[in-house]
Amino acid sequence: MGDPALSRRGFLAASTAAGLGMTALSGCGGDSDGGSSSGTTTIEWWNISTTQPTKDVWAALAKKFEARNPTVKVKIVQLENDAYKSKMTALIASGKLPDIFHTWGGGVLKQQVDAGLVEELGDRTKGWADGLLPVAKEPYLIDEKVYGIPFDIGMVGFWYNKALFEKAGVTTPPATWSGFLDAVRALKSENVTPLALAGKEKWPGMYYWAYLAMRVAGADAVQKAADEKDFTGPEFVEAGRKLKELSDLRPFQKGFLGAAYSTPTGQAATVGNGKAAMELMGQWAPVVEADAGKGLGDGLGFFPFPAVEGGRGAITEVFGGGGGHALRRGAPQAAVDFLKFFASAASDRELVKKTGVLPVVPAAESALTDPNLTSVQRQLKAATGFQLYLDQAYAPAVGQEVNDSVAALLAGSKSAEQVAESITKVAKEAQ
CATH class of the missing domain: 3.40.190.10 (Periplasmic binding protein-like II)
Structure with a gap:
């Protein structure tokens, strides 16, 4: 799709990533924090939303963010799940991650954090991230510090x-x-x-x-x-x-x-x-x-x-589990602003209505009308134990x-x- 197929898969070997080509690797964490001579900051956003309608919904949200932030451009890199993991493996080896990137949390995110590649988000997101559903935030807490912001849970x-x-x-x-x-x-x-x-x-x-x-x-x-x-x-x-x-x-x-x-x-x-x-x-x-x-x-x-x-x-x-976004260490403020926009009640309602994700913002629960997804959410709320992928x-x-x-x-x-x-x-x- 997790693709909303926020589907969970283990990393492949870095050598596989090299075989996939390095086109999407260019520019990661490069001049995105410094902007350009025109005063525009470009943030690179890697995600796995390659299936419809999610692909177009996410692209539209990026455009809406750009309209509200005229000096910011969002460069979207969308990769199918396994290709994404392969290329991320190569990026970890290179020590350079995208400004914003998809994460499932857990041990994989911890490896990236231990390598010093991920921004700690607690202080930079506290004002609004505290209101997100606690169970949705759990996979992105490492040593009680925040390293990711969820957009889905299930x-x-x-x-x-x-x-x-x-x-x-x-x-x-x-x-x-x-x-x-x-x-x-x-x-x-x-x-x-x-x-x-x-x-x-x-x-x-x-x-x-x-x-x-x-x-x-x-x-x-x-x-x-x-x-x-x-x-x-x-x-x-x-x-x-x-x-x-x-x-x-x-x-x-x-x-x-x-x-x-x-x-x-x-x-x-x-x-x-x-x-x-x-x-x-x-x-x-x-x-x-x-x-x-x-x-x-x-x-x-x-x-x-x-x-x-x-x-x-x-x-x-x-x-x-669910899906979330993390930031590379040293990511610009525009990347934090994008996470805040993506995790807003208005954005979450749109994601729930149009892409079938479950809400992570309590105020967006009213947008959930599909009976099967309502059943999933009901069982999640009644869960007596939870195991991440x-x-x-x-x-x-x-x-x-x-x-x-x-x-x-x-x-x-x-x-x-x-x-x-x-x-x-x-x-x-x-x-």
């Missing part, structure tokens, strides 16, 4: 095609893991593909393992494993076995291992075009389904990840290993035990 859950559920005789969204597997079997019996998955991009598969770990072990145990850098406990192995149990049913669309997320033949389009009954995805899913495919409109429903019988995790413990919560190398190992399990080349061991090995090495 959770991952199952988005489903009501008509296909009805066709298979699934009258109620499943609330338990065994009930979910029964629903998968019922859909397959009617020759309906139960699930769409972007196996090529790996991060969507991670969602399943992360949620199963939360449901089996509990959110606190997941946090403890991260702190102790040890995921070899029986609960984490059991999470992998549960995922293998699902995978053995062959629930995903044909060719899922080579499928992307937001392309015309990818995961979102497969659901949006009615060719699969479900996808496990964040709150941006309806917008991307409609952009990549036809979209389901009122025919789309939402339900939380089911509880695992006998597990210690509650169905009210949620997995997700693993490939953003953890150090980049660890997050990438989670994605890679789970992808290998889904491809049949790693066991549940090997997934837990591989993640633990990389976590200990990253100390």
